[in-house]
Amino acid sequence: MSAPLGVTLEFPGQALTGSRVPFKVTMTADMTTYHAVNGILDRALEVVLVRRDRPGIRLLAKVDPHAILLEEEPLPPAPPPDSPEAKVRVTEVRNLDLTDYGATHYGGAAYHVFATFGPWLTEIRPLAIEDRSRSLPWGDVLPAPPLPDDVEQPLPAVPPARGLVAAVVRREGLRVEGAMRSPVVPSRFRDEPPPAPFVTLVALHRRPEGGVSGGSFLLPVREEGKDHVAQFSIPLAKIAPRPVLGTCRILVFSGDLPPVAREFLWAKGA
Numbered sequence: 001m002s003a004p005l006g007v008t009l010e011f012p013g014q015a016l017t018g019s020r021v022p023f024k025v026t027m028t029a030d031m032t033t034y035h036a037v038n039g040i041l042d043r044a045l046e047v048v049l050v051r052r053d054r055p056g057i058r059l060l061a062k063v064d065p066h067a068i069l070l071e072e073e074p075l076p077p078a079p080p081p082d083s084p085e086a087k088v089r090v091t092e093v094r095n096l097d098l099t100d101y102g103a104t105h106y107g108g109a110a111y112h113v114f115a116t117f118g119p120w121l122t123e124i125r126p127l128a129i130e131d132r133s134r135s136l137p138w139g140d141v142l143p144a145p146p147l148p149d150d151v152e153q154p155l156p157a158v159p160p161a162r163g164l165v166a167a168v169v170r171r172e173g174l175r176v177e178g179a180m181r182s183p184v185v186p187s188r189f190r191d192e193p194p195p196a197p198f199v200t201l202v203a204l205h206r207r208p209e210g211g212v213s214g215g216s217f218l219l220p221v222r223e224e225g226k227d228h229v230a231q232f233s234i235p236l237a238k239i240a241p242r243p244v245l246g247t248c249r250i251l252v253f254s255g256d257l258p259p260v261a262r263e264f265l266w267a268k269g270a
Contacts, residue, residue: 003028003091007117009047009125017105017131021098023047023060025115028091033118035078036208041092044118044210048202049127050253052110053185055198055216056139060096061103098129105129107136108188112253119206121249124259135192144199144217144232148172155179158229164199166252168264171233176201176262179231180254184223197221197228200253203236205244215239219254236264 003026010024027041037043047060063069079085098105108131114124129136147155148171156165158179166178180199187194197219205211215238219230236243236250243266252260 003089005030005089006120007045007115007122009113009115009122011113011125011127013126014128014130015098017108017129017136021105021127021129023096023098023115025094025096025117026091027094027117028089029118031078031086031088033208034090035075036118038072039075040072041090041117042094044208045094045115046117046210046212047096047113047115048212048214049111049113050200050202050214050251051139051216052112052126052253052256054109054135054138054195055141055200055218057200057202057214057216058111058139059212060098061101062094062096064101066101105136107131107134109136110256112259116204116210116212118208118210121204124251134189139216141198141216141218142238144219144234145238147231148233155231155233158231162227162257164252164254164257164260166260166262168236168250168262172235174236174264174266175233176236176250176252177231177233178252178260179229180219180257181224181227181229182255182257184226184228185255195255197230198254199232199234201234201236201239202251202253203239203243204249204251206247206249207244211244213239213241213243213248236266 008026015021049058111127115122164180200216202214221228221230
């Protein structure tokens with residue numbers, strides 16, 4: 001019996017900073033995906049680490065960035081969809097590591113982790129990298145844009161209980177609009193500032209070749225008792241790289257709150 005199409009991901013839930021952190025990825029492709037990436041399955045793969053404790057997104061390295069790649073021979077044309085050959089499945093296992101190809105991780109961090117392969121996605125699971133002296137610095141982050149004045153299309157209301165809400169709307173282009181309520185988190189170490197509230201957007205390109213776009217944004221928040229609350233309206237044009245044309249899935253993260261998933265169509269002029 002052939003393996004089901006898609007991707008699975010195995011990794012430890014905890015590790016010490018500076019140690020190796022292995023990730024085992026199993027990809028099973030149909031002929032559409034196999035030919036879209038010229039037989040190199042991990043071209044459609046990304047293992048994504050989204051910071052929970054700070055802003056930032058990290059993609060695991062799949063190839064040595066200093067390697068010189070040889071020119072490829074193109075595959076023959078894909079078999080007709082109704083042929084027996086079109087039903088063939090191809091499975092490949094990759095073993096990756098957080099410290100592959102000279103990558104470093106000096107400091108503690110908490111992540112949401114998942115893998116995406118072509119149009120498929122694993123479940124999102126936590127990973128904690130422990131360090132007793134410091135946190136890993138923030139990743140790239142932008143200030144969230146000012147909230148729009150358009151009262152005809154109100155922003156989602158702040159949840160009455162701790163949580164995150166978000167939707168994709170059209171307001172001067174496509175935007176992710178939402179609101180969050182999260183606990184005020186103190187500094188973990190004496191010489192570090194407290195974590196700033198943020199939202200991270202990750203767009204997954206729902207096509208055989210896969211692809212990931214994303215960005216983290218600091219939120220203008222106010223305190224309500226022991227909570228931070230905020231609303232946001234972020235143009236999808238601000239995530240990078242620019243999404244490809246077609247259907248995408250957007251994942252919205254904010255700290256330890258459960259993420260929100262939505263679908264959107266990226267078209268010309270979006």
